[in-house]
Amino acid sequence: MDTAPNSAARYSRGAIALHWIIALLIVLNFVVAWLSEDMPKEDAAIMMGNHKAIGITILALTAVRIIWKLTHKTPPLVETLKAWEAALAKVTHGLMYLLMLAIPLAGWGLSSAWGKGKPVSMFGLFDVPALPVGSDKPTVGMFHELHEITATLMLVLFALHVGAALKHHLVDKDSTLRRMVPWMK
Numbered sequence: 001m002d003t004a005p006n007s008a009a010r011y012s013r014g015a016i017a018l019h020w021i022i023a024l025l026i027v028l029n030f031v032v033a034w035l036s037e038d039m040p041k042e043d044a045a046i047m048m049g050n051h052k053a054i055g056i057t058i059l060a061l062t063a064v065r066i067i068w069k070l071t072h073k074t075p076p077l078v079e080t081l082k083a084w085e086a087a088l089a090k091v092t093h094g095l096m097y098l099l100m101l102a103i104p105l106a107g108w109g110l111s112s113a114w115g116k117g118k119p120v121s122m123f124g125l126f127d128v129p130a131l132p133v134g135s136d137k138p139t140v141g142m143f144h145e146l147h148e149i150t151a152t153l154m155l156v157l158f159a160l161h162v163g164a165a166l167k168h169h170l171v172d173k174d175s176t177l178r179r180m181v182p183w184m185k
C-alpha cells in the first residue's frame with residue numbers, strides 16, 4: 001500500500017519531544033521501583049528518593065504536555081484506521097493522559113501520608129512540599145492501593161499501545177509510528 005498520503009499529518013516537534021521524554025521517564029520509574037524491591041534498606045531508600053523525584057518530574061512534564069496539546073493542533077488519526085481502531089486509540093490515549101497525572105499524584109499522596117508531611121527532595125536541588133493529606137493508616141492504604149492500581153493499568157495500556165504502534169508499522173505499514181518519530185519520513 002502507498003503510505004505517502006498519510007505522512008503529511010505529523011505530530012509537532014514539541015509533542016514528539018514530550019511524548020518520548022515522558023515515555024522514557026515512565027519506563028525508567030517502573031524499573032527503579034522494581035529494582036528497589038530487592039535492595040538492602042538503605043539503598044532502597046536512595047532509589048525510592050530518586051523514584052519520587054522522577055515521578056514529580058513526570059507530573060510536571062505531563063502538565064506541560066497537556067497545555068501543549070490544548071494550544072497546538074493534534075494531527076487527526078491516520079485515515080485508513082477502522083472505526084473500532086480509531087475509537088480504541090482515542091480511549092487508550094485519553095486513559096494514558098489520565099494515568100500520567102493519576103499515578104504520580106497518588107504516589108505524591110502516598111509519600112505525603114506515609115512520611116507524615118515530609119517534602120519530596122528533587123535530587124537534592126529543592127524540595128516539593130507534601131500534599132495536605134492525613135497520615136492515618138486508611139489514608140496511607142488508600143493512596144498505596146491507588147498508586148498500585150493506576151500503575152498496573154498503565155502497564156496494560158502500555159502493552160496495548162506499543163503492540164498497536166508496531167502492528168501499524170510492520171503489518172499495516174501506515175504512517176502511525178513514523179509521524180511520532182522525528183527521523184522517520
Ligand code: HEM
Nearest residue numbers: 029030033052055056058103104107108111120147148151
Ligand atoms: C509516573 C510516575 C510513577 C510510576 C510509573 C510509579 C510506579 C510505581 C511502582 C510500579 C511501584 C512499585 C509497586 C507498588 O507498590 O505498586 C511504586 C512504588 C512507590 N511509589 Fe511510585 N510511581 C510513580 C510516581 C511516584 C511519585 C511521584 C511518588 C512520590 C512522590 C511515588 C512514590 C512511591 C512510593 C512511596 C512507593 C512505594 C510503595 C511501597 O513500598 O509499596 N511514585 N511506584
Ligand code: HEM
Nearest residue numbers: 023026027069074077089093096097158162165176177180
Ligand atoms: C509509558 C509510555 C508511553 C505513554 C504514556 C504514551 C502515551 C501516548 C499518548 C497519550 C499518545 C497520544 C498523543 C496525542 O495524540 O495527544 C501517544 C501517541 C503515540 N505513541 Fe505513545 N506512549 C508511550 C510509549 C510509546 C512507545 C514505546 C511507542 C512506540 C513503540 C509509542 C508510540 C506512539 C505513537 C506511534 C503515537 C501516535 C499515535 C497516533 O498517531 O495515533 N508510544 N502515546
